[in-house]
Amino acid sequence: MESKDYLKDISEIKNMMNKSSRFISLSGLSGILAGIYALIGAAIAYWLVTTSVRGYLILDGAIFRICLFILLMVAFLSIVTGIILTTKKAKKHGAKIWDATSKRLVYNFLIPMVAGGLYIIIILSQGKYGHTGGLMLIFYGLALVNASKYSIGDIQYLGLIQIALGLIAALFPGYGFWLWVLGFGVMHIVYGTWMHFKYDVNK
Template structure:
């Protein structure tokens, strides 16, 4: 066996080790759909606030509760879509959906996300909601980066973009809504499309 064969074997071993330590069945299409849901939800929120609240969102008002319901609906649809499409891709590739790697992925994703969600709820209870959109982006970006070591490493770049947009939103709270739309809507569609053609189409 010559040097080329040894290098080939080493590369194959590295590939197998990488696959065994990373959950690679995430679907790019789920990112596209999540971004679409976010844009639809943002359009509904924009219409509600400007039609019934004169462009001002009151924390304890009925419109605020409707806005929270819309955001919860967007999150739920995104999660269900991601789980469904990921299961389909895992089955197609002959991989397990629920194993030690996927468990680590979910745990590492949820830690900053849940902590951020609780923090946002706390500041909302104190009547401070001007930076909510920015905080959502920052904690979501941290969750993506934290989970990237157990999944497709490319998602950490999306995480960095989300954090950057979130920090800009905290500096410019008047643009928080539009930066939220850019981060959760447009960037998801762009990144999901790129991931779909880079990973899904080849499979």
């Protein structure tokens, strides 16, 4: 009996240490919605490009600016949804949404994202946008892997998949758009569904 109590105490201490060092309130549903936003945005952008007079993107064209706006809106909606649902989950479990761990999570996530965003802006200004989709996937994947040590470890697997898709897009730039759709759209839905049933349902 004492042995069982001892093992139980060790397990509880381990869980407490894990919660104190990792931000575990991320919502799986927010991942699903982020994927849906990406698919909707991609569908609108694809329709705009394919029905335009030129049939392809040019940097100084109105269609490109609209597609850029759509991309920013997808990112904005994903971030806002993530914050709202994660805050709701944290409150449900009595956890703090903004503490030292979550600050480290955001900091480590933003380093690759900011660097990647600046790099993409630079190459776009030079008229080189054939690898933009692949670069987005790679830097986003690096951000997820970098931040995973301060959150649910499963995030790193999504990050590795995004990096792999980005590298494939670099090899086959003609498929960059569809790989972007697969990474930011489909994989977010698959990952979000997995996380929702693993961590959110009946928790």
